[in-house]
Amino acid sequence: MEKVGIKEIAAQANVSIATVSYVLNGTRNVRLNTKERVLRVIEELNYKPNDIAKSLKSKKTNTIGVIAEDVTVFNVPEIIDGINDYADRHDLHIVLTNLRLHRRVGHHYADVEAYRKYAVNAVSDLLAKQVEGMIYIGIHPRDVTGLIDTQGKPIVYTYCYAQNDLSIQYNDEQASYDAVRYLFNKGHRRIAVITGLMDSIPSRLRFNGYYKAITEYELPFEPQLIKVGDWGLDSGLRLTKELLELSEPPTAILVMNDVMAVGTLRAAREKGVGVPEDLSIIGFDNREFSDYLNPRITTMALPLHEMGYSSMRSLLRLVNGEDADPEQVPQCVLLERDSVAPPKR
Amino acid sequence: MEKVGIKEIAAQANVSIATVSYVLNGTRNVRLNTKERVLRVIEELNYKPNDIAKSLKSKKTNTIGVIAEDVTVFNVPEIIDGINDYADRHDLHIVLTNLRLHRRVGHHYADVEAYRKYAVNAVSDLLAKQVEGMIYIGIHPRDVTGLIDTQGKPIVYTYCYAQNDLSIQYNDEQASYDAVRYLFNKGHRRIAVITGLMDSIPSRLRFNGYYKAITEYELPFEPQLIKVGDWGLDSGLRLTKELLELSEPPTAILVMNDVMAVGTLRAAREKGVGVPEDLSIIGFDNREFSDYLNPRITTMALPLHEMGYSSMRSLLRLVNGEDADPEQVPQCVLLERDSVAPPKR
DNA sequence: CTGTTAGCGCATTCAC
DNA sequence: GTGAATGCGCTAACAG
Numbered sequence: 180m181e182k183v184g185i186k187e188i189a190a191q192a193n194v195s196i197a198t199v200s201y202v203l204n205g206t207r208n209v210r211l212n213t214k215e216r217v218l219r220v221i222e223e224l225n226y227k228p229n230d231i232a233k234s235l236k237s238k239k240t241n242t243i244g245v246i247a248e249d250v251t252v253f254n255v256p257e258i259i260d261g262i263n264d265y266a267d268r269h270d271l272h273i274v275l276t277n278l279r280l281h282r283r284v285g286h287h288y289a290d291v292e293a294y295r296k297y298a299v300n301a302v303s304d305l306l307a308k309q310v311e312g313m314i315y316i317g318i319h320p321r322d323v324t325g326l327i328d329t330q331g332k333p334i335v336y337t338y339c340y341a342q343n344d345l346s347i348q349y350n351d352e353q354a355s356y357d358a359v360r361y362l363f364n365k366g367h368r369r370i371a372v373i374t375g376l377m378d379s380i381p382s383r384l385r386f387n388g389y390y391k392a393i394t395e396y397e398l399p400f401e402p403q404l405i406k407v408g409d410w411g412l413d414s415g416l417r418l419t420k421e422l423l424e425l426s427e428p429p430t431a432i433l434v435m436n437d438v439m440a441v442g443t444l445r446a447a448r449e450k451g452v453g454v455p456e457d458l459s460i461i462g463f464d465n466r467e468f469s470d471y472l473n474p475r476i477t478t479m480a481l482p483l484h485e486m487g488y489s490s491m492r493s494l495l496r497l498v499n500g501e502d503a504d505p506e507q508v509p510q511c512v513l514l515e516r517d518s519v520a521p522p523k524r
Numbered sequence: 525m526e527k528v529g530i531k532e533i534a535a536q537a538n539v540s541i542a543t544v545s546y547v548l549n550g551t552r553n554v555r556l557n558t559k560e561r562v563l564r565v566i567e568e569l570n571y572k573p574n575d576i577a578k579s580l581k582s583k584k585t586n587t588i589g590v591i592a593e594d595v596t597v598f599n600v601p602e603i604i605d606g607i608n609d610y611a612d613r614h615d616l617h618i619v620l621t622n623l624r625l626h627r628r629v630g631h632h633y634a635d636v637e638a639y640r641k642y643a644v645n646a647v648s649d650l651l652a653k654q655v656e657g658m659i660y661i662g663i664h665p666r667d668v669t670g671l672i673d674t675q676g677k678p679i680v681y682t683y684c685y686a687q688n689d690l691s692i693q694y695n696d697e698q699a700s701y702d703a704v705r706y707l708f709n710k711g712h713r714r715i716a717v718i719t720g721l722m723d724s725i726p727s728r729l730r731f732n733g734y735y736k737a738i739t740e741y742e743l744p745f746e747p748q749l750i751k752v753g754d755w756g757l758d759s760g761l762r763l764t765k766e767l768l769e770l771s772e773p774p775t776a777i778l779v780m781n782d783v784m785a786v787g788t789l790r791a792a793r794e795k796g797v798g799v800p801e802d803l804s805i806i807g808f809d810n811r812e813f814s815d816y817l818n819p820r821i822t823t824m825a826l827p828l829h830e831m832g833y834s835s836m837r838s839l840l841r842l843v844n845g846e847d848a849d850p851e852q853v854p855q856c857v858l859l860e861r862d863s864v865a866p867p868k869r
Numbered sequence: 870c871t872g873t874t875a876g877c878g879c880a881t882t883c884a885c
Numbered sequence: 886g887t888g889a890a891t892g893c894g895c896t897a898a899c900a901g
Contacts, residue, residue, distance in 0.1 A: 195872045197872060210870060231895095250601045259595050277604065467813065468811075472816075527878095530879060542881080542887070543887060558886080574878055577879045
């Protein structure tokens with residue numbers, strides 16, 4: 180474990196350290212003979228370059244900092260995977276910072292002050308490490324403008340927004356529009372919706388898509404078919420019961436996340452309503468368990484991998500001083516499973 | 525965004541760069557007056573130290589490399605979270621490498637050659653970045669001896685093993701022993717088990733625990749109560765049916781993962797067997813969905829966070845040249861939910 | 870094609 | 886209590 184450096188190699192191979200550097204980086208042509216000799220010594224001495232020194236000199240770290248609000252929240256790992264996918268192909272490295280928000284502030288992520296210090300620290304550390312840029316991965320889509328200051332370094336937000344910076348999001352409105360269209364094409368005319376909390380951006384956007392589809396297909400807009408949930412299983416259970424107790428219940432429900440959809444499934448079972456024979460259900464998020472439920476539920480898959488990949492690509496453009504490309508917005512895709520069928524009537 | 529360095533500060537504050545370094549690191553006493561002046565200039569110029577340069581000089585990066593076989597596999601994020609937990613408290617940084625094994629080689633993780641190149645690359649990169657040590661997070665407990673060579677740098681494996689290095693694992697045998705004891709204490713005497721693939725270490729260990737408990741409690745050892753599954757939902761479904769068709773079916777089943785337990789639940793439903801009235805079930809892993817099933821299933825929670833935390837702690841000892849501590853093995857804990865009840869008879 | 874040399878930004882010895 | 890000087894390991898002019 181002796182630390183062999185470039186100069187050791189140079190000595191052993193009877194060349195200058197510059198030459199070694201050249202063969203190492205291919206920066207310049209080196210006579211084949213010389214090159215082989217150097218390479219052999221490198222092999223023999225088991226030399227490993229020191230990126231730290233290289234970075235200091237070249238002022239390039241080839242490293243980007245990823246700030247994840249919480250790696251244990253379902254959307255984050257897939258996004259990281261997408262980031263890695265792109266990074267691998269472009270010889271970039273990742274320094275990961277995990278804010279551990281879920282554990283530290285629970286559901287109070289709306290209260291920015293509660294975790295500003297963590298975020299600011301993370302940025303400081305990353306800046307000190309001379310990252311070329313940063314990606315910030317939220318655990319809930321919301322505006323985090325002003326949370327951090329990257330001192331001019333490029334940053335891309337994903338799964339959340341910031342007003343003066345680029346952010347990569349999926350198309351919520353389109354997704355729920357597509358879901359309703361799918362139900363319509365299956366023959367459904369009374370389509371209910373169970374939303375998430377209405378102060379959340381995705382809820383609004385998804386509702387817009389629902390409303391737009393209802394309008395375009397000239398379906399009756401009935402307020403009693405619209406239920407406001409809170410993303411939790413119990414609200415799905417409760418609201419579905421309300422829906423099923425209507426004098427004219429819906430034949431299909433668009434539920435804005437898979438967790439509430441579990442509640443919907445339970446309500447249906449309790450009421451003796453068959454899914455999908457009597458009631459069709461579409462969930463949102465493609466949570467892993469949605470495939471384990473009975474029936475397996477049809478759900479809108481979030482393009483998480485693509486969001487990570489795309490964030491990285493856009494960031495790289497910023498780092499290279501190019502324009503943020505007129506990126507197309509990642510689209511959700513409907514996973515057809517067993518919770519949707521044509522209505523009986 | 526001018527790059528202000530230590531020498532800028534020195535000039536503005538009329539001191540030498542050495543002095544600035546002293547106040548920055550508290551390496552030596554500096555007259556209060558001078559110190560304040562320096563601090564003020566640092567503030568004004570918004571100076572951020574350059575860790576790269578610092579590391580080059582001090583030969584310490586305070587960074588450890590984490591090699592995750594795949595961040596999208598359920599056990600990994602929690603382990604990373606534990607690592608971060610410890611790292612945060614000790615001012616350590618994490619460079620994350622994601623091998624993306626699941627995506628790249630699917631279930632062929634037994635075939636080491638299929639991904640050796642990725643692993644070796646990861647280690648090279650980390651070594652070049654001068655990490656102080658590494659943690660390797662597996663996606664399935666197995667022996668990965670010889671996969672990588674860290675050139676003498678300390679490494680700790682978790683959720684997998686390597687023969688000549690430290691590895692942090694949870695106590696599989698104890699866990700399943702505890703599960704059986706729990707069932708016994710609830711009054712069960714005919715306790716079946718559905719294992720995972722028997723070439724997997726956890727299956728063996730968990731079976732040992734089952735066997736030990738059966739023996740100690742002097743329960744009849746009946747081979748027909750032992751079913752070998754493959755970790756997949758379908759095997760849980762199929763094997764549970766077999767169990768329920770026995771002339772004298774079990775009153776409880778220990779299922780070695782939650783995914784197969786979903787199959788068990790389905791089989792019971794198809795057979796009209798009530799859970800937990802007619803059949804008690806204990807799963808393994810505490811997968812998120814185990815709380816969404818109907819009934820919510822009682823399961824063995826893996827101490828993932830602790831494994832990450834503990835890996836980091838042990839690694840730090842190695843880095844500091846201390847002995848790997850006689851670490852106690854992280855224990856699983858049984859999460860009591862709704863899938864276990866006393867047997868009817 | 871190859872060698873010499875000057876730093877990158879900072880910590881640290883050694884003088885004062 | 887403070888400063889001047891040295892070098893960490895490497896890259897990239899600049900000279901041959």
